[in-house]
Amino acid sequence: MAMYPDLKIFIVDDDIFCLSLYEQFLRNLGYTNITSFTAGDDCLLQIKEQPALVFMDYNMEGMNGIEVLKKIKAFDSHIMVYIISGQEISLVAKEALQYGALDYVIKSSLSPEKMTTIMKRVEEYYDPRRSKEGKKSFFDKVRSGLGI
Numbered sequence: 001m002a003m004y005p006d007l008k009i010f011i012v013d014d015d016i017f018c019l020s021l022y023e024q025f026l027r028n029l030g031y032t033n034i035t036s037f038t039a040g041d042d043c044l045l046q047i048k049e050q051p052a053l054v055f056m057d058y059n060m061e062g063m064n065g066i067e068v069l070k071k072i073k074a075f076d077s078h079i080m081v082y083i084i085s086g087q088e089i090s091l092v093a094k095e096a097l098q099y100g101a102l103d104y105v106i107k108s109s110l111s112p113e114k115m116t117t118i119m120k121r122v123e124e125y126y127d128p129r130r131s132k133e134g135k136k137s138f139f140d141k142v143r144s145g146l147g148i
Contacts, residue, residue: 002030003123008050011036012043012068013057013084018107022055022084025115040068047075053122056101058085058092066095073100080122084110 009031013019019036026034035051037043040063043054054072058065065083072079083096086107093104102125105118 002119004052004126004128005030006033007031007052007122007126009034010043010046010051010054012038012040012054012060012065014038014060015057018057018084022110022115025110025112026119028112029116029119031119039063040065043068044071047072047079050076051079052126053080053082055082055084058083058096059087066092066099069096069099069101080125082118 009026011019011022011026011034013022013036016038019038023034023036035046035049037046040056040060043056056065056068063071065085069081069083072081077100081101083092083101083104084107085092085104088106096104102122103118105114
């Protein structure tokens with residue numbers, strides 16, 4: 001079961017079946033704070049909610065997963081991102097890791113067991129104190145960074 005059931009998780013995939021499947025895997029593990037998006041643009045519009053984790057499909061209409069990953073990391077480098085793809089393309093996997101993805105997962109390998117393994121790794125990296133820090137406004141972050 002989830003050590004942090006309220007961990008904020010975004011899932012981004014233009015395939016509704018995959019969205020539902022991944023969400024069900026996560027709910028079965030005890031996670032409750034899950035938001036799904038069918039496009040990278042929609043995810044980016046809500047990124048200010050500061051999810052701890054984003055599962056991102058690589059091949060989507062509009063921006064692909066790597067383009068969205070770059071924007072997420074520019075917003076907050078601490079947000080963990082897993083790129084998911086239907087293709088096993090080593091160049092894409094390398095690029096995903098290069099731009100800060102935690103890992104690259106092949107869709108056909110994503111089972112309940114694999115999701116359990118992924119979430120154990122995520123919880124090892126997760127710092128719940130950081131999620132409280134993320135609730136500060138932009139002004140508060142700037143002010144604390146300036147020491148005022």
